[in-house]
Amino acid sequence: MMIKRSFFGLAKPRFAYESANPAKPEKISMPKIVTLFCKTPYRGNGLLAVGEKVKTGQKVLLYGDSDAYIISSVTGTVSSVSSYIGDFGKSYTAITISASAQEETEDVFGKDPAEISLENAKKFLAFSPGAPALEGFSESDKSKIKTIVVCGVDTDLLMFTQQYVMKNRTEDISKGISILKHITGAESVVIAIPRADNSDSKPCGMKNAGAVGGASGAEIREIRSEYPAALPHMIAKEVLGNVVTAGKTWEEIGISFFSAEAVASVGQAFRSGRVPVNKVVTLIKKDMSKVLVEVRLGTPIRDIFNAFDVTLNEKDRIIIGGPLTGASVYSEDFPVQPDTDAIMVQDAESISAVSDYPCINCGECVRICPVNVPVNMLVRFCEAGKYQDAADMYDLYSCIGCGLCSFVCVAKIPIFQYIRLAKYELERMRLANLESEEAANA
Amino acid sequence: MLNQKKFIVSHAPFWHNGTSISERSYHTVLAAFPAILLGLIQYGAPALGVICLSISSAMLWELAFNKISKCPVTLGDGNAMVIGALFAMLAPATMPWWSVIMGTFVAMIIGKHIYGGIGGNPLNPVALSVAILMLSWKGVFDFNEAYRHYELGFSMAYPLAAVKNFGVSAISDFNAKDLLMGKQVGGIGSGFGLALIVGGIYLMFRGFIRWEISLSFLFGVGLTAMMFNASDPVRYAGAGFHLLTGYTLVAAFFLVPEDSSSPVNLIPMLIFGLSAGVLTVLIRNIGAYVDGTIFAILFMNIVNPLLDKIRPKAIGKAA
Numbered sequence: 001m002m003i004k005r006s007f008f009g010l011a012k013p014r015f016a017y018e019s020a021n022p023a024k025p026e027k028i029s030m031p032k033i034v035t036l037f038c039k040t041p042y043r044g045n046g047l048l049a050v051g052e053k054v055k056t057g058q059k060v061l062l063y064g065d066s067d068a069y070i071i072s073s074v075t076g077t078v079s080s081v082s083s084y085i086g087d088f089g090k091s092y093t094a095i096t097i098s099a100s101a102q103e104e105t106e107d108v109f110g111k112d113p114a115e116i117s118l119e120n121a122k123k124f125l126a127f128s129p130g131a132p133a134l135e136g137f138s139e140s141d142k143s144k145i146k147t148i149v150v151c152g153v154d155t156d157l158l159m160f161t162q163q164y165v166m167k168n169r170t171e172d173i174s175k176g177i178s179i180l181k182h183i184t185g186a187e188s189v190v191i192a193i194p195r196a197d198n199s200d201s202k203p204c205g206m207k208n209a210g211a212v213g214g215a216s217g218a219e220i221r222e223i224r225s226e227y228p229a230a231l232p233h234m235i236a237k238e239v240l241g242n243v244v245t246a247g248k249t250w251e252e253i254g255i256s257f258f259s260a261e262a263v264a265s266v267g268q269a270f271r272s273g274r275v276p277v278n279k280v281v282t283l284i285k286k287d288m289s290k291v292l293v294e295v296r297l298g299t300p301i302r303d304i305f306n307a308f309d310v311t312l313n314e315k316d317r318i319i320i321g322g323p324l325t326g327a328s329v330y331s332e333d334f335p336v337q338p339d340t341d342a343i344m345v346q347d348a349e350s351i352s353a354v355s356d357y358p359c360i361n362c363g364e365c366v367r368i369c370p371v372n373v374p375v376n377m378l379v380r381f382c383e384a385g386k387y388q389d390a391a392d393m394y395d396l397y398s399c400i401g402c403g404l405c406s407f408v409c410v411a412k413i414p415i416f417q418y419i420r421l422a423k424y425e426l427e428r429m430r431l432a433n434l435e436s437e438e439a440a441n442a
Numbered sequence: 443m444l445n446q447k448k449f450i451v452s453h454a455p456f457w458h459n460g461t462s463i464s465e466r467s468y469h470t471v472l473a474a475f476p477a478i479l480l481g482l483i484q485y486g487a488p489a490l491g492v493i494c495l496s497i498s499s500a501m502l503w504e505l506a507f508n509k510i511s512k513c514p515v516t517l518g519d520g521n522a523m524v525i526g527a528l529f530a531m532l533a534p535a536t537m538p539w540w541s542v543i544m545g546t547f548v549a550m551i552i553g554k555h556i557y558g559g560i561g562g563n564p565l566n567p568v569a570l571s572v573a574i575l576m577l578s579w580k581g582v583f584d585f586n587e588a589y590r591h592y593e594l595g596f597s598m599a600y601p602l603a604a605v606k607n608f609g610v611s612a613i614s615d616f617n618a619k620d621l622l623m624g625k626q627v628g629g630i631g632s633g634f635g636l637a638l639i640v641g642g643i644y645l646m647f648r649g650f651i652r653w654e655i656s657l658s659f660l661f662g663v664g665l666t667a668m669m670f671n672a673s674d675p676v677r678y679a680g681a682g683f684h685l686l687t688g689y690t691l692v693a694a695f696f697l698v699p700e701d702s703s704s705p706v707n708l709i710p711m712l713i714f715g716l717s718a719g720v721l722t723v724l725i726r727n728i729g730a731y732v733d734g735t736i737f738a739i740l741f742m743n744i745v746n747p748l749l750d751k752i753r754p755k756a757i758g759k760a761a
Contacts, residue, residue, distance in 0.1 A: 005459040009649020013459060233758060245758035317450045324455040331446065344456070351450055352458040357519075360463060360561040363652060363706030371757040376706055398756035403455035410461045411561070417453035 005408070012368060013408070015157055015227035015324075017194060018290070022160045024168075025280050025294035028307040033079065033098050034298025035335040036127070040068035041091035042083030052078045054097060055106040057275045059124060062093055071127040073277035073297040074099040087327050088424050097298070109273040116270050118183040125269055129279040129297065130165075130262030131338035136251045137184045145256045148186045149239060150177060152193045152260040153223045153230040156322020159282040159342040164292055166193060166260040169268075173260060176267030177218055180258070188219060190239050192230070195222040227324070228370055228402035232257050247397035259341070279336050284322075284344035285310055295336055301343050302332035315348035324403040357411040358383075365405035365415060371398050375405045375415060382418035387426050396422055463560070466650050467520025471527050473641030473650075474631060474696060478531060481630035484594055485535030489630045493530040495542045500526030503550035513559070521560050525549050528568045528696055531631025532689060534588035541582050545571045565743045566700045569736045576736070589627045596625040601687040602732045605679045613679060621686035632692040642695030651699040654711040659698045662719020663690055670727050678727055689735040690722065697735075703743040705750040714749055718742040 005013065046063040054060060054072040061069050062081075076099040084094040108124050109115045122134045136145050150173070152166030166173065177189050221238055223229050229238075233245055236255055245253055265276045283291045283304055293304055301320075305312065312318070312332065319326040320334065322342050336343075365375035373395045381390035390396040399419050406416040481489050504522040508515045516522075529545050537545075552574075553567025554560065576583050585600035592598060597615045604612040616626065624634035632638070646653040663684050670678035684690060689697070698704065698718055705711050718738045725734020 005461050005649075008647050009461075237757065242757070244760045246756065246760065312447060312449070314447050315450050316447075317452070317456065319454075319456055321454075323457050326454055326456065328449070328451040328453075328456070330449055330451050346456060348450070351456075352460070354452065357463065358558065358561040361701045361704075361706060362466070363701075364461075364649075366706045372754045373756050374707075374753055395756040395759060398759050400758075407455050407457055408459050408461070410463055410466060412458065412462070414453055416455060420453065 017154065017225050017227060017230060018158055018160045018163070019194065019225060020160060020290070022164045022282075022290070022292045025164070025292040026307075027294050028299075028303060030099060031074070031296055031299040031303050033096055033300070034072075034074050034296060035094055035096045035300065035333070036070040036073065036298045037084055037086075037092040037094055037335070037337060038062055038068050038070045040066050040093055042081070042093040045081045048078055048081055048095065050078055050080060054078060055104045056277060057108065058106040059108065059275075060095065062095075068093075069127065070095055071124070071275045071277065071297075072097055075103045075105075076100045088420075105274060107273045108275055109270060111273060116179055116183065121179075121183055121266065124275055125266055127297075127338055128262070128265040128269060128276050129338055130259045130265050132258055132262040132266055133256055136256050144251060144254065145184065146187045146254045147239065147256070148177075148180055148184065148189045149232075149235055149255060149257050150189060150191045150218065150260055150263050151230070151232075151235065151257055152191060153235075154282075154322075154341060155228075155230050155232070156325050156342065157227055158284050158288065158290060158344070159322050160290070160292065161280050161282045161341040162260045163194060165264055165280060166191075169260075169264040172264035172267035172271070174267070175271055176263035176265070179266055179270055180263065181217075184256075186256070189217070191218050191220045192223050192235050192238075193220060194230075195225055228400065228404070231325075231400050231402055233400035234370065246395070247391075259339075261341075279338065279340065281336055281340055282342040283308055283310070284342060286316075286345050286347045286350075297338060298335045300333050300335050301329075304336075304343060305332065305345070310345055312345060313348065315351070317346040317348075317351055319344040319346065324407065325401060353412070354406075354414040354417075355412040357413065359413060360411050362410050364408040364410060368404045368408050370402060370404070371395075371400055373398050373405075379405075379413060379415050379418055382422045383413075387422040387429075390422050391426060396426075399423075463519040463521065467524045469648060469650050470524050470645065470696070471520070473644045474527055474531060476637035476641060477634045477692070478527070478631040480624045480634040480637060481531070481535065484624070484633075485589075485592070485630060489535035491539075492533055492535055492537050492542055492630060493527070495539060496530035496533065496546055497523055497526035499543045500529065500546040500550050503547055504555070507551060507555045511555075516559060519560060521554075522550060525554070525567055527631075528692075529571060531692055531696070532568065532572050532629040534583065534585055534628075535630050536588045537582065541575060541579065545575050548574050561702050563702045564747070566697055566703045566739055568700075569697055569739045569743070572736050573740055576731075585627050585629075592627075594625075594627075596620060598627055600628065600732070601626050601683070602726060605683070606726070606732050609677050610675060610679055613683060616683070616687075618682050618686060621683070626687060628688065629692065632689050635686045635691050638691040638695060642691070645695060651695060652704070652706070652711055654708060655699040655704055655715040656694045658712045658715030659694045659719045659722075660685060660690070660715075662716040663694075663722055664719075666720045666723035667727075670723065684723055684726065688726070688733040693718075693722075693735045693739060697739055698742075703746060705746055707750055707753040709752050710746075710749040713752075714742050714746060717745070 047061055056075045058072045059069050076097045079098045080096045082094050084092040125132050154162045268276050277297050278294050279297050281293050283293050317328050319328050359379055361376055378390055378394040403416045501522045549567040549571035553570040554563045557563045589598050622635040626633050645651040664681040667684035668681040671680040705714050721738035722734045
């Protein structure tokens with residue numbers, strides 16, 4: 001099943017974000033093994049030995065010279081430490097833990113309010129569900145990031161993970177917001193919630209958001225229900241107005257995005273003294289029906305498929321994330337990560353192939369681009385490998401990565417892939433230049 | 443690991459709206475069909491011959507070029523068929539066979555493939571081919587000459603030639619209804635105004651052509667013709683006449699909005715269409731040629747890359 005162009009092609013396709021009221025997430029049985037990806041390249045086993053015992057919620061450091069850590073989501077023994085290469089060659093250390101029957105949970109904080117600090121948050125919460133983006137903040141320079149945006153909206157279609165958390169974990173979110181405000185020194189907190197455009201299925205009751213906002217002094221912004229309004233750049237435009245965001249990091253812009261779940265994790269962690277280990281995920285089946293699932297971090301997605309009778313065949317597709325911005329993976333062993341909000345499966349039948357046809361200049365991409373990028377020209381330069389020209393003349397860095405250009409491309413050019421590749425290559429060149437400059441100076 | 447299932451991995455997005463180039467091509471020919479049908483009925487077997495030869499030779503030129511350049515065969519996208527059909531629509535029914543083959547050669551090879559094939563052509567291939575034939579072989583596109591042996595029950599004079607040579611009094615026989623119903627001589631598929639308008643509306647609503655270009659072109663033709671007519675009603679025909687004769691309608695919906703040679707941004711599209719319309723009537727009324735549509739399109743094709751630089755500023759970008 002696939003969303004087709006309407007008969008009257010003049011009309012732009014309208015993609016409404018999921019607005020159903022999801023039922024409480026279903027829990028599946030404890031995984032036998034979990035795999036956790038640490039954001040540091042694999043360099044041997046380091047501090048961690050195979051066979052070492054870990055407790056649920058225990059912080060595991062990998063290398064003596066690095067702060068990178070994971071939080072074990074089960075009680076058990078480390079069964080392997082290996083390398084994992086993700087998208088665009090990004091290198092991770094994958095730690096696999098075999099769970100044992102008896103669960104022991106480790107407390108990392110006491111109840112002392114003095115322990116609520118940025119340092120502790122950074123030390124223990126970077127790997128909690130929702131992956132709180134704490135790296136941008138520092139004790140010494142509190143003024144850099146002025147605004148925290150709490151996203152109670154899901155960025156891609158068909159998912160309702162964050163909406164569910166926003167609606168159902170108000171207490172943790174309120175607490176999380178006040179803690180974040182306190183420890184980061186951010187001037188304002190904005191909560192982004194879906195705009196309730198029909199009263200029957202209010203995606204996220206205003207009442208709940210109001211309760212959160214009122215309790216923690218946060219401002220509430222309603223986000224249009226049409227894709228890509230909930231992508232970070234579009235929210236930034238809504239919150240900050242028209243500011244220059246092209247080619248800048250969020251840190252430079254002074255805004256930091258937290259998913260509702262990340263904020264709830266912060267709240268929950270400091271309330272209970274333990275690092276949360278359960279992640280809410282939307283499972284999108286082949287027939288596009290959706291289930292909300294609650295699993296331990298690191299659970300192989302195979303376990304979720306088995307629990308919900310999802311059968312996969314050769315040439316099907318597994319997508320981590322949503323249909324327009326997700327990333328496909330090649331194995332059912334891929335685990336649920338702190339930022340995995342959705343898992344989607346597609347039947348081989350419904351997969352449309354890309355082509356190597358040239359751009360025919362029909363202009364569909366230019367019409368649909370939410371940020372006025374001249375995609376027809378941009379893709380020509382990207383195809384030819386002229387990445388710098390693409391950035392200088394054709395607004396490569398204005399692209400917000402919504403993927404709509406590829407969706408409507410008549411020639412079926414993988415436009416979004418070309419754009420991502422161009423950005424990646426330019427970044428790689430920039431780093432290489434920096435390195436050679438440093439070498440020259442030294 | 444060996445017996446693991448193999449999944450498709452690819453880059454986002456994982457949906458596509460299902461459109462394709464061949465779909466666009468088939469629907470373009472579908473929209474042109476009613477107009478071609480009347481040409482077949484009026485001019486009979488010679489028209490059928492020209493259409494068949496035009497489409498088949500266009501496809502063979504494409505195939506030949508694919509083979510020579512050792513590129514994948516691109517006949518499946520239907521673009522060669524569209525170009526062949528459009529060339530036949532503009533051609534007189536009595537066009538000699540060698541002109542048809544020459545015409546499709548120019549359109550396919552010189553108009554399209556030497557620029558890298560579909561999407562690469564800076565000029566409209568069909569317009570280029572008609573222009574080269576007009577300039578190289580005098581009389582190939584002379585419709586008065588072409589239909590000298592036909593008697594179809596309406597004036598056998600090419601309306602644009604009549605008004606150019608003898609002024610408005612010479613076209614008193616033509617009324618708008620007859621012109622709309624195809625009671626005029628011209629290209630095989632360019633005389634039946636009503637069918638062209640219906641086809642054009644279909645293409646615009648389906649989003650296969652950019653309506654901004656088509657409508658601004660018609661507006662440009664109408665406006666300029668009206669101004670000429672107001673200045674000298676004896677020499678210059680009115681807006682209705684210019685809109686319904688010559689290549690105006692077939693150009694508006696099938697030539698001017700050709701994807702590769704026209705702009706995609708809103709303001710450039712409006713300027714492009716409007717200017718092509720204005721130029722068309724300027725050439726018709728004060729230029730040397732009876733119908734200026736083809737030259738107006740080619741001229742605007744050349745301006746297109748410059749025009750398309752007028753575009754809205756990307757959101758989030760520094761001023």
